[in-house]
Amino acid sequence: MSATLDVRVAGIGLWSPRLPGWALACDVLHGRADAPATPLPRVSPALLAPTERRRAPDTVAIALEAAARACEMAGIAPASIPSVFASTHGDLPISDYMCTTLASTPRLLSPTRFHNSVHNAAAGYWTIGTGCVQASTALTAWGDTFACGLLEAASQAVADGTPVLLVAYDVAAKGPLATVTHSEGMLAAALVLLPGGPGTGSLPAAAPIRPRGLRLALRAGRAGNVQDAGHGERAAAGAWAGLVAGNAMLPCLRLMAALAHGEAALLGLNVGRGCHLELRLEAGT
Amino acid sequence: MTPLAVSAWTATTAVGRGNAALLAALEQDRTGLRPNDFTTEPLETFIGRVEGIEALAWPAHWAHLDCRNNRLAWLGATADGFADAVAAACARHGAHRVALVLGTSTASIGASEEAYATLGTDGLFPPALRHAELHTPHSTGHFLAQALGIDGPSVTVSTACSSSAKVFAQAERMLRLGLVDAAVVGGADTLCGSVLFGFNSLELVSRTPCRPFDPARDGISLGEAAGFALLERADAPGARDARAWLLGHGESSDAHHMSSPHPDGLGARLALEAALRRAGLAPGEVDYINLHGTASQMNDRVEAAVVASLFPAHVGASSTKGWTGHTLGAAGIVEAVVCLLALESGFRPGTLNARSLDPACGPQLRLAGEHATTHIALTQSFGFGGNNCVLAFGSAARPGTARPGGPRA
Numbered sequence: 001m002s003a004t005l006d007v008r009v010a011g012i013g014l015w016s017p018r019l020p021g022w023a024l025a026c027d028v029l030h031g032r033a034d035a036p037a038t039p040l041p042r043v044s045p046a047l048l049a050p051t052e053r054r055r056a057p058d059t060v061a062i063a064l065e066a067a068a069r070a071c072e073m074a075g076i077a078p079a080s081i082p083s084v085f086a087s088t089h090g091d092l093p094i095s096d097y098m099c100t101t102l103a104s105t106p107r108l109l110s111p112t113r114f115h116n117s118v119h120n121a122a123a124g125y126w127t128i129g130t131g132c133v134q135a136s137t138a139l140t141a142w143g144d145t146f147a148c149g150l151l152e153a154a155s156q157a158v159a160d161g162t163p164v165l166l167v168a169y170d171v172a173a174k175g176p177l178a179t180v181t182h183s184e185g186m187l188a189a190a191l192v193l194l195p196g197g198p199g200t201g202s203l204p205a206a207a208p209i210r211p212r213g214l215r216l217a218l219r220a221g222r223a224g225n226v227q228d229a230g231h232g233e234r235a236a237a238g239a240w241a242g243l244v245a246g247n248a249m250l251p252c253l254r255l256m257a258a259l260a261h262g263e264a265a266l267l268g269l270n271v272g273r274g275c276h277l278e279l280r281l282e283a284g285t
Numbered sequence: 286m287t288p289l290a291v292s293a294w295t296a297t298t299a300v301g302r303g304n305a306a307l308l309a310a311l312e313q314d315r316t317g318l319r320p321n322d323f324t325t326e327p328l329e330t331f332i333g334r335v336e337g338i339e340a341l342a343w344p345a346h347w348a349h350l351d352c353r354n355n356r357l358a359w360l361g362a363t364a365d366g367f368a369d370a371v372a373a374a375c376a377r378h379g380a381h382r383v384a385l386v387l388g389t390s391t392a393s394i395g396a397s398e399e400a401y402a403t404l405g406t407d408g409l410f411p412p413a414l415r416h417a418e419l420h421t422p423h424s425t426g427h428f429l430a431q432a433l434g435i436d437g438p439s440v441t442v443s444t445a446c447s448s449s450a451k452v453f454a455q456a457e458r459m460l461r462l463g464l465v466d467a468a469v470v471g472g473a474d475t476l477c478g479s480v481l482f483g484f485n486s487l488e489l490v491s492r493t494p495c496r497p498f499d500p501a502r503d504g505i506s507l508g509e510a511a512g513f514a515l516l517e518r519a520d521a522p523g524a525r526d527a528r529a530w531l532l533g534h535g536e537s538s539d540a541h542h543m544s545s546p547h548p549d550g551l552g553a554r555l556a557l558e559a560a561l562r563r564a565g566l567a568p569g570e571v572d573y574i575n576l577h578g579t580a581s582q583m584n585d586r587v588e589a590a591v592v593a594s595l596f597p598a599h600v601g602a603s604s605t606k607g608w609t610g611h612t613l614g615a616a617g618i619v620e621a622v623v624c625l626l627a628l629e630s631g632f633r634p635g636t637l638n639a640r641s642l643d644p645a646c647g648p649q650l651r652l653a654g655e656h657a658t659t660h661i662a663l664t665q666s667f668g669f670g671g672n673n674c675v676l677a678f679g680s681a682a683r684p685g686t687a688r689p690g691g692p693r694a
Contacts, residue, residue: 003463082536089421090443095394099401102478106326107485114483115544115669118390119422119443124670127538133555135536136672137451141440142423148440151464152455159458176401179409181420218438218464220381274436275381 005154008211011074011192012259013066015043017185018243022069026260035243042186047129056125059091062188063122063169064129070190076163078130082156083165085123085138086149088248089183091116096175122167146252147269147277154216157195166191170248184246189256212259213282223268223276255279286563288679289457290519290527295365296512296622298609299333303364308626311634311654316608318494318506323476328485331494332476333508333610349416352396355428358473361511362433370515371433371469378466378521380436385429386456388442388449388472390614392422395477425473437465443614445668448472450617453676454534456516466521471513474614480507487544495580497604498589498646499639502580508610512618529628530679533564539671546584550591552673553665557595560675566661568596573633575620575664578604579611584667586645593647602649607637617666621676624662628680632656
């Protein structure tokens with residue numbers, strides 16, 4: 001039994017200091033606009049209470065921004081769907097803070113920073129900010145984090161017949177930790193996946209775009225042998241990559257760039273030591 | 286849902302390595318908690334520390350993966366012949382058709398803490414800790430996939446104290462969809478400064494051994510543990526006989542607060558109802574519930590009220606945190622194993638250290654353990670961020686269900 005999962009991408013969000021928003025990112029990719037010459041300050045998480053906005057960690061701010069924009073594009077109420085949050089390293093600045101404080105004055109550890117140190121902090125703030133009581137999860141799989149998050153989001157969508165939000169993000173490493181754990185800048189990407197292949201089911205009334213079919217399959221072996229079929233997709237991701245260089249969530253860019261292009265694409269992303277996720281994205285309109 | 290076969294399981298906690306040690310401690314009311322001897326900076330509390338982690342012979346070729354969490358995971362995965370059962374499953378199904386879905390909260394942050402405490406004058410980590418795979422939350426999943434020879438998807442769920450309960454739900458979806466034929470689920474969490482001083486900063490740590498559901502309870506005791514289970518589709522070619530069944534799971538969010546439960550137990554209730562619905566069970570069919578029961582004032586009051594309002598009096602419920610301490614990201618799997626042992630052995634543990642029961646508790650709450658045939662057991666896990674998960678397990682001998690192809694849901 002070798003299954004395929006059919007979903008449709010109905011909403012997309014992207015935020016990075018030099019790619020602040022999906023529409024601009026698409027324009028940059030197509031050469032219609034320039035990326036901001038200097039990185040923008042991080043977004044303010046409008047979903048949170050005013051007192052929470054300023055002190056929310058960067059991880060939470062960028063994840064919530066991408067998530068909110070993806071739901072908006074899909075025309076789906078955030079409170080109505082389950083969510084999958086994927087981050088390679090979680091909140092690296094808080095890890096640096098915790099380790100620094102524990103090495104000197106452990107009794108002075110901040111309770112707020114401690115509860116924000118959990119890997120599901122962004123997921124927690126998302127459900128609190130949107131009033132969402134649906135299931136929410138937080139994953140990591142080191143270099144395969146985006147692919148494993150996508151697999152779980154698509155699995156939830158198909159297994160339970162529900163739209164699912166996927167949010168993938170990483171921020172810069174800080175302090176001594178940065179000498180072994182490498183991540184720079186900020187990058188958050190979000191997708192709303194609908195269950196079923198092209199033409200299945202009904203779309204949310206407000207959906208402003210035609211969702212693109214995405215077929216996932218698990219294949220034996222590592223992904224090195226899978227060719228990118230999308231014309232120019234590799235080069236395009238490279239152009240973006242220069243604007244988000246060094247971020248641990250870079251593996252999300254191949255699918256995001258394929259989504260920004262109209263052509264059909266075939267991608268392979270590793271999810272284990274001896275298997276990969278094969279992605280077939282249908283052409284857009 | 287179609288039940289999944291649970292064909293092997295194991296847990297290693299402060300009461301000892303493997304299932305027999307856990308069951309014996311539960312039957313004999315023998316706690317694994319002891320005065321804190323873990324932190325350099327004194328902290329007056331009791332901890333559930335696992336023996337044998339430091340003394341474990343660690344292979345030289347795994348030197349770059351050497352940390353307390355990986356050691357505990359390996360100590361746990363090699364108990365009860367579990368690693369052999371995984372190898373056999375990889376041989377039966379193909380290693381790429383076996384997934385690893387691991388839960389953890391601490392991961393190996395203890396190794397990063399150690400590196401910061403022993404930084405060189407150059408500001409760099411000591412050479413033994415200069416390995417990227419030790420300082421990322423997937424560290425133990427990365428290690429175990431290699432160590433157990435699993436080639437399928439390898440992923441870590443990290444949703445605080447519900448982590449290693451949610452792994453059952455994620456693995457069940459992968460199996461239901463035919464993405465894989467078997468899945469190793471479980472988790473490992475180790476004692477470290479982050480959690481001891483972190484929970485201390487929230488004023489949630491008791492100075493005495495934790496007393497779940499006691500009116501005089503004053504906080505949690507932290508512990509460490511590793512546990513695992515092997516899940517297989519009953520209809521997969523070569524699937525072994527079920528020792529028990531995963532009947533259902535329910536996941537929800539509180540949408541309330543990062544570190545306090547919803548005052549009315551909204552999320553807990555939703556997760557419970559979802560698990561029962563998925564399993565096709567009525568509340569009265571449940572024999573035993575292993576509660577989250579951390580011994581924090583708030584959790585126990587809210588959880589007791591939810592159980593009192595949803596279940597009839599004959600359903601037994603207890604917390605086993607008094608034996609193991611709160612093992613955080615490993616609590617889900619440890620308490621799943623407590624349920625699986627109850628189904629197999631017929632022993633339902635009581636609630637250790639509590640002398641009387643909070644007025645919020647209904648007749649379901651049991652202080653003393655009892656021997657009673659148990660066919661259906663639930664376990665509840667609630668984490669920071671308002672992240673909830675409830676699992677439902679059925680015995681292999683559940684009446685009318687022990688037949689090839691699995692039980693009717």
